[in-house]
Amino acid sequence: MKLFILLVFVMAADALDSCYTNQERKNIAELQNHILAFTKSVNTLKTGLKSKHTVWNGGCKKGWKPFRDHCYHLVQDKKTWFESERFCKKEGSSLVNVDDIDENNWLQSQFKVVSIFWLGITDGDLKHWINAVDYAPTKYFHWASGEPGNVGENCGMLQTTDGKWHDFPCGTQYHPFVCKKDVR
Incomplete structure (x- = not known):
C-alpha cells in the first residue's frame, strides 16, 4: 500500500x-x-x-498430507526399515510414530493405497519399544492379537486393512513407509 x-x-x-x-x-x-x-x-x-515452496493445506508441501500439527508423506518405494528411516531423515522428517488412536485411524484411512507400511518404532532387541524420532519409549500401541511376536522382528508396521500393528524383521523386509514432520 x-x-x-x-x-x-x-x-x-x-x-x-x-x-x-x-x-x-x-x-x-x-x-x-x-x-x-x-x-x-x-x-x-x-x-x-x-x-x-508450493505449500497447501495447513503448511505442508505438495505431496504431503496435514493432520493436526504434522505433515505426512507416503513413500511407496519399498525399502528396509533402516533405509526408510534414512530416507525420511534426508527429507527433514522421520518414520511415522503414532501418538494416539485418532492418529492411527487417520493414517489407516489416508494410506489405504498400500496394505502395510513401516512405523517409526523399534525394540532393537531390548524388549522395550522406542520411537525412531527421539528414542523415547513408545507410549501408544495398537498391536494385532499375538503381536509383538517373534524374536528377530524388531520393527513395527501398520496394516491398513484394520489399523493393527505387526512386528517384522527390520533389515530383510522391504515395504512402503510414511514420513512425518512438524508443520513449518
Missing part, C-alpha cells in the same frame, strides 16, 4: 512537471525508474518463492 501511495505521489509530481526545475524533473524520473525496478524485483521474488 505504501508503495502504491508513493507511486501516486511520484505520478502526481510528474503532472506538475512545469513547476519543477530540470534537476528536480531528473530526480523524479530517476525515482520512478527505481520504483518500477523495485516492483519488478518483488514480483520476481514472489514468483520464485511460490515455485520453490
Whole structure:
C-alpha cells in the first residue's frame, strides 16, 4: 500500500512537471525508474518463492498430507526399515510414530493405497519399544492379537486393512513407509 501511495505521489509530481526545475524533473524520473525496478524485483521474488515452496493445506508441501500439527508423506518405494528411516531423515522428517488412536485411524484411512507400511518404532532387541524420532519409549500401541511376536522382528508396521500393528524383521523386509514432520 505504501508503495502504491508513493507511486501516486511520484505520478502526481510528474503532472506538475512545469513547476519543477530540470534537476528536480531528473530526480523524479530517476525515482520512478527505481520504483518500477523495485516492483519488478518483488514480483520476481514472489514468483520464485511460490515455485520453490508450493505449500497447501495447513503448511505442508505438495505431496504431503496435514493432520493436526504434522505433515505426512507416503513413500511407496519399498525399502528396509533402516533405509526408510534414512530416507525420511534426508527429507527433514522421520518414520511415522503414532501418538494416539485418532492418529492411527487417520493414517489407516489416508494410506489405504498400500496394505502395510513401516512405523517409526523399534525394540532393537531390548524388549522395550522406542520411537525412531527421539528414542523415547513408545507410549501408544495398537498391536494385532499375538503381536509383538517373534524374536528377530524388531520393527513395527501398520496394516491398513484394520489399523493393527505387526512386528517384522527390520533389515530383510522391504515395504512402503510414511514420513512425518512438524508443520513449518
